[in-house]
Amino acid sequence: MTRPSLLLLDLDGADGEALDLVRAARRRCRVVRFANSPERARLDPEVDAVVSSARIGVAKPDPEAFRRALRVLQHSVSATLLCDEDPENVAAARGLGIDAAHVPTARALREALSARGLLDEQSTVDHDQSEQDGALIVLSDKEDAHRLAAELEQSGWAPCAVHRDMLAGEDDAEDADWVVELRTAPDGTPAGAHLAELTELADREEGFVTGMN
Structure with a gap:
């Protein structure tokens, strides 16, 4: 297999x-x-x-x-x-x-x-080798995503880009999630190495975190 x-x-x-x-x-x-x-x-x-x-x-x-x-x-x-x-x-x-x-x-x-x-x-x-380089914080609310991205950017995270992710049809706004993309932590290490810390932030916003390459 x-x-x-x-x-x-x-x-x-x-x-x-x-x-x-x-x-x-x-x-x-x-x-x-x-x-x-x-x-x-x-x-x-x-x-x-x-x-x-x-x-x-x-x-x-x-x-x-x-x-x-x-x-x-x-x-x-x-x-x-x-x-x-x-x-x-x-x-x-x-x-x-x-x-x-x-x-x-x-x-x-x-x-x-x-x-x-x-x-x-x-x-x-x-x-x-199996660790993820980046991290995605997935939230259901657009304003929460942009606010959290701004907070993270001020703390030194990058790039803190916010994307809209559609889970269903492109016209179904109720199923839209908002994703904050992170590649680098404030200390210069990959954001994917800080999933535990980011999970705490996501929990505060009733979201979740996933790693990415």
């Missing part, structure tokens, strides 16, 4: 072993928790970003939920792996051509990740 560059996870019952597996996979690909609930989960500190179906307006297993999530994350179907505890979500993802695995246990998760090279100890892809 081809090694995915994006791992979508929904593991409500994640235990210590599952968390260790997620940490190992994160050294080899981008990891995002994709769940219907917007509530915080034990898995959140171990992933690069969190996308909730409540946030994007469509719940799994509706295929549109997967389309919107990948659009927000700016990622392709062919390079994505979904690991989910719900077989209906797995079936829906597969219907779109997404590689998906039903993982009701840590053992099933280990097998799914190992089969796709995400737990290969001989991998030449290390953690530093």
